[in-house]
Amino acid sequence: MALNLSNIKKAYFDKLFLVQNDTTATATTTSVSSNNSTPPSKIKPRVLLLDKYTTPIISMCYTQSELLANNIILIELLQNYHDLSSMKHLDCIIYIKPCQESVNDLRQELHNPHYGQYKLFLNNCIHKNQLESIAEADEYEVITKVIEIFQDYQIVNDNLYLVDTISLKQDVNPVLLESEKLISLLLALKKNPIIRYESNSIDLKRLSSELLYQINSNSNNNLFDDLNRYSDSPPLLLLLDRKNDPITPLITPWTYQSMIHEFLTIEKNIVHMTSDESSTNSNNSGNKNSQIIVSDENDPFYKESMYLNYGDLTDKFQKYVEKYKSETKQSSIDNLKTTNLSELKKILTKFPEFKKFSTNVLTHLNLISEIDKQITRQDLWDIGELQQAIACGLDNQQNLKERVLLVLNNTTNSNKRVSTINKIKLILLYSYRYNTPNDVSLFLQKLNDPTLTQPLPSSSQIQLIKRFKTLFGSNSIIDQQKLQNQNQNQGLTNIFANKKIDLNNLFNRNNPSHTVSDNIYLQYTPRLNEILAGLINPQPQSHQDGSLGLATLVPDKVKQQYGVHASDESVQDIIIYIKGGVTYEESRLIYELSESNKRINLIIGGDGILNSEMWLQKLYSMVTKFSDEPGHSHRASEDSHINRQTQLRDIL
Numbered sequence: 230m231a232l233n234l235s236n237i238k239k240a241y242f243d244k245l246f247l248v249q250n251d252t253t254a255t256a257t258t259t260s261v262s263s264n265n266s267t268p269p270s271k272i273k274p275r276v277l278l279l280d281k282y283t284t285p286i287i288s289m290c291y292t293q294s295e296l297l298a299n300n301i302i303l304i305e306l307l308q309n310y311h312d313l314s315s316m317k318h319l320d321c322i323i324y325i326k327p328c329q330e331s332v333n334d335l336r337q338e339l340h341n342p343h344y345g346q347y348k349l350f351l352n353n354c355i356h357k358n359q360l361e362s363i364a365e366a367d368e369y370e371v372i373t374k375v376i377e378i379f380q381d382y383q384i385v386n387d388n389l390y391l392v393d394t395i396s397l398k399q400d401v402n403p404v405l406l407e408s409e410k411l412i413s414l415l416l417a418l419k420k421n422p423i424i425r426y427e428s429n430s431i432d433l434k435r436l437s438s439e440l441l442y443q444i445n446s447n448s449n450n451n452l453f454d455d456l457n458r459y460s461d462s463p464p465l466l467l468l469l470d471r472k473n474d475p476i477t478p479l480i481t482p483w484t485y486q487s488m489i490h491e492f493l494t495i496e497k498n499i500v501h502m503t504s505d506e507s508s509t510n511s512n513n514s515g516n517k518n519s520q521i522i523v524s525d526e527n528d529p530f531y532k533e534s535m536y537l538n539y540g541d542l543t544d545k546f547q548k549y550v551e552k553y554k555s556e557t558k559q560s561s562i563d564n565l566k567t568t569n570l571s572e573l574k575k576i577l578t579k580f581p582e583f584k585k586f587s588t589n590v591l592t593h594l595n596l597i598s599e600i601d602k603q604i605t606r607q608d609l610w611d612i613g614e615l616q617q618a619i620a621c622g623l624d625n626q627q628n629l630k631e632r633v634l635l636v637l638n639n640t641t642n643s644n645k646r647v648s649t650i651n652k653i654k655l656i657l658l659y660s661y662r663y664n665t666p667n668d669v670s671l672f673l674q675k676l677n678d679p680t681l682t683q684p685l686p687s688s689s690q691i692q693l694i695k696r697f698k699t700l701f702g703s704n705s706i707i708d709q710q711k712l713q714n715q716n717q718n719q720g721l722t723n724i725f726a727n728k729k730i731d732l733n734n735l736f737n738r739n740n741p742s743h744t745v746s747d748n749i750y751l752q753y754t755p756r757l758n759e760i761l762a763g764l765i766n767p768q769p770q771s772h773q774d775g776s777l778g779l780a781t782l783v784p785d786k787v788k789q790q791y792g793v794h795a796s797d798e799s800v801q802d803i804i805i806y807i808k809g810g811v812t813y814e815e816s817r818l819i820y821e822l823s824e825s826n827k828r829i830n831l832i833i834g835g836d837g838i839l840n841s842e843m844w845l846q847k848l849y850s851m852v853t854k855f856s857d858e859p860g861h862s863h864r865a866s867e868d869s870h871i872n873r874q875t876q877l878r879d880i881l
Contacts, residue, residue, distance in 0.1 A: 232802055232830040234384045235526065237417045238290055241378040245324060245350055246299040274302040275320045276344055280334065281308065282326035282381075283352055285393070289383045289497055292522070307331060310338040320346045326381065327355035336366035348374045353381040353413045354452070381413035382834070385498065386525055386535075388823065389816045390414065390834035392806070407836070408439040411806060414834075415444075415466070421456040421786055422804060423796050425764075426468035428780040432808055433468045437782055440466070444784045453786055463787050463795050464802035465764065467779075471809025471835075474756040475701050476661060478812055478844035479654050480620060481613045483750040485542050486535035487813040489523060489596060491840045492603040498524050502595065521592055530593060536817045538748055539600075546597055553590050557583060608645040612636070612655070613750050619658045621752045626663055633659055637675035637682075649682055653690055654841060660698050669694065689849040696852070755815050757805070761822060764800050765829055802830045810844065811835030 277296065279287060284306070287296075296304065305313055307325060321344035325331040335349075349363070349372050360375070383391040392410045394403060415422065424440055426433040444453050457463060471478075482491055493500050500521040525532035534545055604610065615632055618624050624632075633655055635641050656672045673694060676682050686694075746752060763777045781796045788795055805819070811833055819831045837843070 232418060232804065232832045233387050234390055234832060235387045238380070238384050241380055241417070242290060244376065244378060245322065246301070273320065274300050275322055276303045276305060276316070277301045278305050278307050278321055278323045278325075278338075280306065280325040280331040282328070282331065282393075283324045285497055286352065286380060286383055287324070289385070292527075307334045307338060310334055310341075310343075313338075313343040315343045317343075317345050319344050320348070322348050322350065324350045324352065327351045327353055327359055329359070332359050332363060335363060339363070339366040339371065340368070342369055342371045345371070347372045349376070351375070351377045353377070353379060353409060354416075379413040379417040381410045383497070385838070386816065388819050388832045389811070389813075389838075390832065391838060392834060392836050394836040404435050404439050407436060407808075408443055411436075411440060411466075412443050414804070416452055416456075418464075418804065418832075419456045420460075420464040420466075420802060420804065421453045421784055422464040422466040422802075423784075423787060424466045424468065424782040425779045425796075426782075427470050427473055427778055429473070429778060430470040430808075433470055434780070436808065437468055437780075441782045441784060444786075453784070457787070457790060460802065462798040462801050463791050464804065465800050467760070467764070467803055467805045469757070469760070469805065469807045471807055471839075472701065473778075475697075475844075475848075476620065476658065477753075477755040477757075477814065478810070478839045479657060479841050480616055480753050480814075481609055481654075481841070482812075482814050483539050483613065483748075484535075484814070484817055485531075485537050485539075486523070487817065488539065488600050490813050490838065492600055493596070494840065495523060495838070498522060500596070502599070521596065523596075528589060528592075530589060534593075536820055538751060539604075540748070542597065546593060549593070550590060553586055556586065607651060608641070608643050608647055609651075611641055611643055612647060612651050615655065616658060617750060617752045619655070619662060622662070623752065626665075629659065630668055633672065634675065637672060639681055646683070649676075649684055649686055649690075650842070650845070652676060652682065653686065653694065653845070656694055657697050660694065661701065664698065669698075687849070689853045692852045693845075693848050755812070755818055757807075757815050758818055758822075761803070761831075764803065765822075765826070801828060803832075805831065805833040807833070807835040809835070810837035810839035810847075812839050 277287075291299075301322075303316075303319075307323065323335065325335065339347075354377060355375075363372070363375075383393065385391055392407065392414075394407050394410070421444065424437045426437040428434070482488055486495075489495055489500060493502065500523055502519050502521060522528075523531055525535060530546075530549055534542055537545060615629075615636070618632075619629055636647050636655060637652060639646050641647075653676070656669065656676065659672070660669045673691065676686055676694075677691070679685055760777055760779075783795050791798055807815070816833055819833045823829060823831050
């Protein structure tokens with residue numbers, strides 16, 4: 230079975246919206262298995278009651294018109310139970326997260342039900358005591374069905390998911406919350422996987438241990454028992470830490486979906502454009518803001534173009550426009566003068582399609598125009614090429630240093646003033662690749678010159694540049710043994726305490742699994758490519774900790790099914806999770822690997838989808854948080870300095 234998130238979405242939401250031929254009058258827990266359903270045309274209007282955790286899940290999957298097509302005429306929030314209008318003639322679908330907060334709100338609603346009958350859907354496993362408390366509150370016996378559907382995550386694309394790790398409350402264990410969401414994903418995919426995680430990450434060690442416990446626990450044994458019965462090899466859950474590859478989010482992307490997110494930001498598949506950005510569209514000229522939905526489900530052009538590089542994208546869009554012009558001409562007013570009634574009817578029935586076509590053309594015209602504007606405004610033809618040259622070592626260090634200085638001095642061939650952010654990204658890339666503190670000091674001097682840089686960098690930006698190589702690099706100034714002693718004495722843990730990252734691997738263009746592109750802007754490949762190459766085509770000893778830096782945990786049921794050497798089996802299904810945020814470029818990599826090797830099924834996700842600005846903001850805030858900690862002093866001794874380095878690296 231292929232790992233396709235859209236198929237999972239359809240399967241579960243069909244159960245959510247289609248009425249089952251069931252007359253049960255008591256609350257029962259059932260599995261999602263029945264195919265008997267009432268045709269949508271015969272379903273009476275219903276209310277959809279959501280909580281704040283399921284609302285974004287629904288909004289990512291359904292438009293208002295699609296909900297109306299499923300006879301959902303009203304959508305309300307469960308937390309507003311005290312403000313709901315009584316409409317006993319309507320049935321209600323409740324779709325919530327089985328957390329205590331939402332269960333309490335549901336109990337309040339059941340004490341004074343506003344609708345006729347309720348079907349309760351839960352997006353994750355519910356505890357027995359919670360189910361009992363709901364049954365106790367259902368004094369009027371209005372709940373006719375309780376069903377667990379496993380979708381405690383957001384589906385972005387066929388191969389991309391998003392795990393929202395915002396804590397429910399302050400006292401909620403974030404590791405437990407994160408693991409429960411991933412458990413939901415595994416159950417939806419019907420996979421009981423081997424867990425492999427980067428051994429240098431304390432965060433991943435905790436997460437993987439919690440996942441293993443939940444899979445093996447008595448409460449979930451019945452759910453994971455037979456999930457792999459149709460698989461010849463055990464699936465793999467690959468847990469990665471963003472801190473082990475801080476470079477990928479900094480590289481300016483050059484493919485359509487990634488560029489939209491980089492320059493305009495995609496939030497829940499929606500792009501918010503200002504009036505200036507959307508001025509290309511005359512229909513939006515009067516709006517201060519407009520929303521553009523970018524979905525591969527409802528937009529064929531976007532689906533076909535989301536992974537195209539900028540050059541191919543513009544060619545494809547030109548052909549798309551020519552197709553639009555051709556079809557519009559065929560359906561012009563002149564053609565309406567035909568005396569053939571059947572031909573006239575055919576033309577008229579196509580008008581809604583043409584209108585949709587027109588809207589779609591204008592949508593992508595706005596997006597591509599804004600991308601082109603940003604590329605020109607930020608001088609990214611030159612800056613992007615320089616980023617690639619630094620990251621992939623396409624020139625010698627001295628030449629790259631001189632080119633960076635030209636940018637910092639505003640003396641490039643383009644004679645354009647490069648933004649402060651783009652200058653910072655270049656310095657970070659250079660400092661990460663080359664261990665030359667004197668060069669970085671020179672760069673900082675130029676960056677702090679008000680005649681060359683506007684606006685001047687903030688203190689957190691300066692601190693990030695100074696500490697970037699130390700925080701993420703392989704050559705730490707902190708002695709390993711001293712670090713361990715400090716961790717023991719002060720309760721500090723460091724993600725790099727077990728194993729360091731080989732910087733060269735992040736800039737390796739000679740990976741046998743990667744065909745070097747002839748496009749100068751697509752030379753860099755995320756570190757993820759190297760890891761997957763080692764898993765899909767393992768070399769001798771590649772499964773050992775020392776090669777890929779991965780530790781392995783095997784659930785009991787997987788051992789029983791595949792033997793004690795289950796982790797040595799060839800890999801077919803790989804579910805990737807990047808803690809700290811995934812990028813659309815990594816999603817594109819997954820797509821291309823899947824297309825080139827049909828034997829392998831891949832999906833990827835993370836606890837956020839990053840562009841370069843988001844990643845930098847994360848880093849700035851971490852540095853600022855460290856600087857604001859009590860006891861911070863610029864006159865600290867060397868030992869104190871080392872201690873601050875340790876703390877900061879732990880934060881990151």
